[in-house]
Amino acid sequence: MTDILDDKQYTTLNLGPTHPATHGIFQNVLTLDGEQIIDAEQTIGYIHRAFEKIAEHRPFYQITPLTDRLNYCSSPINNIGWHQTVEKLLGVKTTKRIDYMRIILMELARITDHLVCNSVIGVDSGALTGFIYVFQEREKVYEIYEEVSGARLTTNMGRIGGFERDLSLKAVKKIREFLDHLPKVLHEFEKLLMRNRIFMDRTIGVGPISGERALNYGFTGPNLRAAGVDYDVRVMTPYSSYDDFEFIIPVGTQGDTYDRFCVRQQEIWESVKLVRNALENLPEGSFHLDVPQFYLPPKEAVYSKMEALIWHFKIVMGEIEVPVGEVYHSVEGGNGELGFYLVSDGGRTPFRLxxxxxGFIYYQAYPEMIRGGVLSDAILTMSSMNVIAGELDA
Amino acid sequence: MENSFIIDKLYKAFDQDILKMDTSSDVLSFIIASPVVHDVISFLKNDENMNFNFLTDLCGIHYPDRGLPLGVVYHLHNLTENKRIRIKTFVTMNEPKVSTVTDLFSSANWMERETFDFYGIIFEGHPNLKRILNVEYMDFFPLRKEYPLEDPTREDKDDRYFGR
Amino acid sequence: MLASFILVLSLLVAMYSTLIERKVAGWFQDRHGPNRAGPWGLLQPLADGAKLFFKEEFMPLSADKFLYILGPSLTMFIALLTSAAIPWGPDLIINGAAYPLQVADVNIGILYVFAILSIGVYGIMIGGWASNNKYALLGAVRASSQMISYELAMSLSIITIVMMTGSLSMREIVAQQQGFNWNIIYQPLGFLIFLICAFAETNRAPFDLPECETELVGGYHTEYSSMKLGFYLFAEYINMFISGAVMATLFLGGYHFPGLDKLGLSPNVFAFVSFMVLFTKITLFGFIYMWIRWTLPRFRYDQLMKLGWKSLIPLAILNVVVTGVVILLNQ
Amino acid sequence: MTFWERIYFPAILNGMRITFGHLFRRKTTVQYPEVKREFSDIYRGKHVLKRDDEGRERCTACGLCAVACPAEAITMVAAERKPGEEHLYREEKYATVYEINMLRCIFCGDCEEACPKEAIFLTKEIVKSEYERGKFIYGKAELVEPSDPARRIDISKRQTPEVLAFKKNKKFKHNK
Amino acid sequence: MQKETPKYNKSEPPEGYTAPGIFATTFDKVIGLARKNSIWPLPFATSCCGIEFMATMGAHYDLGRFGAERLSFSPRQADLLMVMGTIAKKMAPVIQQVYIQMAEPRWVLAVGACASSGGIFDTYSVLQGIDRVVPVDVYVPGCPPRPEQIIDGFMKVQELVANESLRRRYSAEYKELLEGYGILK
Amino acid sequence: MFTQYIFHFLSIMALFSAVMVLASKKPIHSVLFLTLTFFSIAGHYVLLNAQFLAVVHVIVYAGAIMVLFLFTVMLLNLNHDERSPKPMWVNIMAFIAGGMLMLTLIGIFRGYDIQSAQDPMTTQIGLVKNLGKILYHDYLIPFELSSVLFLTAMVGAVLLGKKEQI
Structure with a gap:
């Protein structure tokens, strides 16, 4: 009897890749003692799609649809981040109207991203209904995307140097309706979960990480802020005129699942404010830059002017003159600092992107975060980290 | 923090090993000889005046035409003063070895594995250097320029019409 | 005859509970729920049943063959046993002879129900273990420890009822609650504890840890397909139905409703109406089960244990003591 | 946690109140096959190869759409227009074969944007699912809009007001 | 161009649908009708399409109307494998394993460009369509497909299920199809 | 007589499953057979008109204790272990102990006069009320003492369990 107790029998449990809580693609081999987690080993790469290799074979504008599929919960942020990277390389500066439009769309994207993450925490803790409530709001954002770009999820939104079309009146109306209705649903969602003791017990102190370790692990975004470090690219390195607006960066203290939930929830509220502000102060002007070398000439010109047709051909063929050089540009994506390191050798495609x-960087900390917890904790920690597979495996 | 301050300090500490410096780019960047790259990053992280405590990014790059074709690019970030710096180092194809920075940054673990996976750069001292995104039995390093992008098994495409 | 009627009723109720559950879930979530199979989706349970029946019988290679089959059958069998002790209504008068609407008036009815409940976990444990799957095993382990823990609090909360009524017979307990003399009025805390424990004993959310989808895939029934799975799923709804009946009988006056006996109905109509009263109460409990399930997140395993041992059992003991003191003072 | 949070019930009852409120609310469900949800005017669905007002195909087989396609889903074979075919093809070159592999296509809209002849547009129609993979190669039979004026597909809402204004006032160079 | 018709993968048309052969007994029809209304999907959601699938399960589209909101994550209990999202070569054995674990009768729905054909990811690491590893019954185009399209594909599957003969799964053709994929049971 | 048949059936089942507890290879099967034994014994109680005892027997043994056994056995996963052959002296000791128990039993039953036993159906001793009266009137002190004993045992068990972790 004693030897059974002494050298404990650990079970290994294969969590994923088809486990419901791993959302399809992560594999975690857990070493369990009863239900307590002794260790975990991750395998990733189950949807490795070779984005970076494709990017070396595509002209700049064709990379936008690729970025859609990075963090597909918030594709406009990726699209716009990529456009800004190219703009940085080309050395063009966008106007305020473009910036503000971008802020509106990026913050809407952030709302959708956080809504998905938080509602999925609810689902994984067993409360499905809240998820369905907030997904109805997400549908409204989809409608807005559809009105702006023509697609629901993988938006392919905007162009290098602006947008492909202006915000339509219908889109603005829909955004306003959304902004008016969202708070009600958010309040309901928060009432369902936030101060419910079952949920608090499930999440407080679960999967914690200290600010110091989080930095060392390369955490960014809400996960880092939940650990108490107020690093936000939007404030630190303002892009797209974010410095015109005032907003709070919510920070947590423990870095546990509950803090991550609350930080995301608070960021949704801040994003709502930001969208509203940007929409109220939207300046007049053109929705795209007038740079015929990079931005497609207007269609009516293509149909009638030879010069415009030539530009059109050149741009579509990807034969734009790109300076040689390298840039690093980062935006605050749904999950943190989404960076683009672009090396150009002057060719029609990036030399290296x-x-x-x-998600890829902070997901490494997962074993350290769940060690000592139980199986249920591991699942909630995973969903609260909001690791998006498209982003993880690239 | 001024660029000149960093440049001064770095040159004072590693005069011989800085192969190139570039101030024209958006981020101050240095090319460092590969044997000392760990020391440089350690210095940048730990020196109290530098304090680059956040490894933003680490990735590989491949210039097939150069003498030292394989490179590793580090992006470091000083979060307190919001200063970014880019460190590059290059190695040969035959002996692609760079010492790991996992002892300084836990985040480097997977990024180095990814770089190994894509470019075959060996990070000496890495605790678990094996392929991360691709299947274990893959026998080439797909992001090197000589390897094609396409899946050779694809059948429903006719390349003649695309002019690529 | 009555026994087979109750059996068929339980099965029917269980069948339609699956539909109602899905419908109610839909309504809670601003959706419609199943509405394509027949009008308002009324044929949905039949479709599910037929599909399950014609699905491939799957036996994992490494499973313990006999126990693998025994598990679901046992669960179903035990779930159906309980209904025997429940009084479904007052006596039915046929040809001058009174037929009680109860399969067996056991003088220790409560204990009988309780015994059946306590062995109900065997089916789950055996099935979970026999599948030879780690998720299933974890589910089985969770189920057993959860059952044992919550049985204690449950029995302690029943003891107060027994103390008050001085009888172990269900029929007598119901008889004492005539009018509006319901036990819930005297034993609100006991009722609450019993309700919570009933959730745990039937493995319903927020205590659905043995089969919780996001953690254990399917829990104990992960490896089951076709009708064996159907048995497990059915048994859960039968258990809900029966536990609702037990709660209604013990705390909500069974088939009594205030003022009903003063209407002067003929005995058989009265029996029928009384039965409908009881059925309505059971339906109410069924609705509460679903309501809770689609509202709350679930507990974690250790929190569940903590709640059971550190909150419910002390409370139940306190309840017993207080009840004892009150009874003593009243004598 | 405050005492009220500690004893579970207020939050639970509150939650139950919320869900109960939804029980009688109007359902948001759009019963899809019978009722269709409104699509945006610029939704990027199935492609159409437009004809001009006289019923001639606009496409000139320049190949820009194929180049612009990130999925490499467009294939075309160009041919010279023969005399006597002026009523069929607007330009001197036309596409004898124009195929889009709808399974490859990601509906990004780059082809629509790349087209200099306002020939290819995406429409609000969705592409139906099929049992076989081969059926997804949409050729000209599926793509070219019907020449019957009554069954033309209206794409004017996809175009910017500038283009529409331009079309009203000016003749296209290629419309001569 | 005729002689250059592209070759496609071995994805037989589901023969229950094309070959009239042996069905249409009343019993088959009744069971088909029952099965049709009780398809429990196993969502194998790997990427973007998975989010659209969530939308399909959500209140606006409500796949539950078709009796399909009971997702069964255990392959044993599932009737329909819905593959949504990119399947990399690393994932291919997993998906085949899941398919093998499913109990008969089983159907496969490939949702979205990536699962059906690889989509834009024509790369060294992505499987060019899941019909290389498992037989697919219905393909849904789009990247990602709208929920309407997913429901459309789902109804196509329903049609297939309703018309399938009970004996199809024991037929020699079916065995041959499985053997072609190296799946034997 | 009908009850006779039931009695025989239950007895055979009890004996058979008791033997199977020892004979079956898998520990889980042993536990389940033990449960079956308890059920047969509970059946005997019912035959003796002691329903209360029967039900309590089921609740306590089958419902609680055996579930715990099963739980432990499942967790320990003794399925695949190779039980090492016991040393010779253990077998001899077991044989002696078992033989002595058997001798004792035979001795008891030899002196037992079956005719003097009461008809089980006429006794009301097994019913709750009578049982309660006897327990709380005639045997109050032994009853309470035994409960104290159990409490002590429980405390001891908890202490032992705690010690294991230190």
Whole structure:
């Protein structure tokens, strides 16, 4: 009897890749003592799609649809981040109207991203209904995307140097309706979960990480802020005129699942404010830059002017004159600092394009975060980290 | 923090090993000889005046035409003063070895594995250097320029019409 | 005859509970729920049943063959046993002879129900273990420890009823609650504890840890397909139905409703109406089960244990003591 | 946690109140096959190869759409227009074969944007699912819009007001 | 161009649908009708299409109307394998394993460009369509498909299920199809 | 007589499953057979008109204790272990102990006069009320003492369990 107790029999449990809580693609081999987690080993790469290799074979504008599929919960942020990277390389500066439109769409994207993450925490803790409530709001954002770009999820939104079309009146109306209705649903969602003791017990102190370790692990975004470090690219390195607006960066203290939930929830509220502000202060002007070398000439010109037709051909063929050089540009994506490291040798495609995918970097900390917890904790920690597979595996 | 301050300090500490410096780019960047790259990053992280405590990014790059074709690019970030710096190092194809920075940054673990996976750069001292995104039995390093992008098994495409 | 009627009723109720559950879930979530199979989706349970029946019988290679089959059958069997002790209504008068609407008026009815409940976990444990799957095993382990823990609090909360009524017979307990003399009025805390424990004993959310989808895939029934799975799923709904009946009988006056006996109905109509009253109460409990399930997140394993041992059992003991003191003072 | 949060019930009852409120609310479900949800005017669905007002195909087989396609889903074979075919093809070159592999296509809209002849547009129609993979190669039979004026597909809402204004006032160079 | 018709993968048309052969007994029809209304999907959601699948399960589209909101994550209990999202070569054995674990009768729905054909990811690491590893019954185009399209594909599957003969799964053709994929049971 | 048949059936089942507890290879099967034994014994109680005892027997043994056994056996996963052959002296000791128990039993039953036993159906001793009266009137002190004993045992068990972790 004693030897059974002494050298404990650990079970290994294969969590994923088809486990419901791993959302399809992560594999975690857990070493369990009863239900307590002794260790975990991750395998990733189950949807490795070779983004970076494709990017070396595509002209700049064709990379936009690729970025859609990085963090597909918030594709406009990726699209716009990529456009800004190219704009940085080309050395063009966008106007305020473009910036503000971008802020509106990026913050809507952030709302959708956080809504998905938080509602999935609810689902994984057993409360499905809240998820369905907030997904109805997400549908409204989809409608807005559809009105702006023509697609629901993988938006392919905007162009290098602006947008392909202006915000339509219908889109603005829909955004306003959304902004008016969202708070009600958010309040309901928060009432369902936030101060419910079952949920608090499930999440407080679960999967914690200290600010110091989080930095060392390369955490960014809400996960880092939940650990108490107020690093936000939007404030630190303002892009797209974010410095015109005032907003709070919510920070947590423990870095546990509950803090991550609350930080995301708070960021949704801040994003709502940001969208509203940007929409109220939307300046007049053109929705795209007038740079015929890079931005497709207007269609009516293509149909009638030879010069415009030539530009059109050149741009579509990808034969734009790109300076040689390298840039690093980062935006605050749904999960943190989404960076684009672009090396150009002047050719029609990037020489090298590396995406700094926040999910890929911080997901390494997962074993350390769940060690000592139980199986249920591991699942909630995973969903609260909001690791998006497209971003993880690239 | 001024660029000149960093440049001064770095040159004072590693005069011989800085192969190139570039201030024209958006981020101050240095090319460092590969044997000392760990020391440089350690210095940048730990020196109290530098304090680059956040490894933003680490990735590989391949210039097939150069003498030292394989490179590793580090992006470091000083979060307190919001200063970014880019460190590059290059190695040969035959002996693609760079010492790991996992002892300084836990986040480097997977990024180095990814770089190994894509470019075959060996990070000496890495605790678990094996392929991460691709299947274990893959026998080439797909992001090197000589390897094609396409899946050779694809059948429903006719390349003649695309002019690529 | 009555026994087979109750059996068929339980099965029917269980069948339609699956539909109602899905419908109610839909309504809670601003959706419609199943509505394509027949009008308002009324044929949905039949479709599910037929599909399950014609699905491939799957036996994992490494499973313990006999126990693998025994598990679901046992669960179903035990779930159906309980209904025997429940009084479904007052006596039916046929040809001058009174037929009680109860399969067996055991003088220790409560204990009988309780015994059946306590062995109900065997089916789950055996099935979970025999599948030879780690998720199933974890589910089985969770189920057993959860059952044992919550049985204690449950029995302690029943003891107060026994103390008050001085009888172990269900029929007598119901008889004492005539009018509006319901036990829930005297034993609100006991009722609450019993309700919570009933959730745990039937493995319903927020205590659905043995089969919780996001953690254990399917829990104990992960490896089951076709009708064996159907048995497990059915048994859960039968258990809900029966536990609703037990709660209604013990705390909500069974088939009594205030003022019903003063209407002067003929005995058989009265029996029928009384039965409908009981059925309505059971339906109410069924609705509460679903309501809770689609509202709350679930507990974690250790929190569930903590709640059971550190909150419910002390409360139940306190309840017993207080009840004892009150009874003593009243004598 | 405050005492009220500690004893579970207020939050639970509150939650139950919320869900109960939804029980009688109007359902948001759009019963899809019978009722269709409104698509945006610029939704990027199935492609159409437009004809001009006289019923001639607009496509000139320049190949820009194929180049612009990130999925490499478009294939075309160009041919010279023969005399006597002026009523069929607007330009001197036309596509004898124009195929889009709808399974490859990601509906990004780059082809529509690349087209200099306003020939290819995406429409609000969705592409139906099929049992076989081969059926997804849409040729000209599926793509070219019907020449019957009554069954033309209206794409004017996809175009910018500038283009529409331009079309009203000016003749296209290629419309001569 | 005729002689250059592209070759496609071995994805037989589901013969229950094309070959009239042996069905249409009333019993088959009744069972088909029952099965049709009780398809429990196993969502194998790997990427973007998975989010659209969530939308399909959500209140606006409500796949539950078709009796399909009971997702069964255990392959044993599932009737329909819905593959949504990119399947990399690393994932291919997993998906085949899941398919093998499913109990008969089983159907496969490939949702979205990536699962059906690889989509834009024509790369060294992505499987060019899941019909290389498992037989697919219905393909849904789109990247990602709208929920309407997913429901459309789902109804196509329903049609297939309703018309399938009970004996199809024991037929020699079916065995041959499985053997072609190296799946034997 | 009908009850006779039931009695025989239950007895055979009890003996058979008791033997199977020892004979079956898998520990889980042993536990389940033990449960079956308890059920047969509970059946005997019912035959003796002691329903209360029967039900309590089921609740306590089958419902609680055996579930715990099963739980432990499942967790320990003794399925695949190779039980090492016991040393010779253990077998001899077991044989002696078992033989002595058997001798004792035979001795008891030899002196037992079956005719003097009451008809089980006429006794009301097994019913709740009578049982309660006897327990709380005639045997109050032994009853309470035994409960104290159990409490002590429980405390001891908890202490032992705690010690294991230190």
């Amino acid at each position: 590396h995406f700094r995918r926040p």
